[in-house]
Amino acid sequence: MQNTAEFFCAYCGEPNLTFVDLSAGRLQSYVEDCQVCCRPNILYISIDAETADIEIATEYEE
Incomplete structure (x- = not known):
């Protein structure tokens, strides 16, 4: 089962959508x-x- 959720980029602050596997x-x-x-x-x-x-x-990923 999957769902989408929004996160804000740690670098540019822009919103992004991602798929989250609830299982x-x-x-x-x-x-x-980041998509931006x-x-x-x-x-x-x-x-x-x-x-x-x-x-x-x-x-951030270092």
Whole structure:
């Protein structure tokens, strides 16, 4: 099962959409390039088990 969620680029601050695989676990992390500036962001994804709300934090990839 997949869902989309929005995150803001750690470099340029622009909003991006990403697909989140809800079946991959409650806590996930992976690298995704910004759709605007093409720089890599580390996404830390937290999914609420009861409501399936998705929260995304971003960080620069060094």
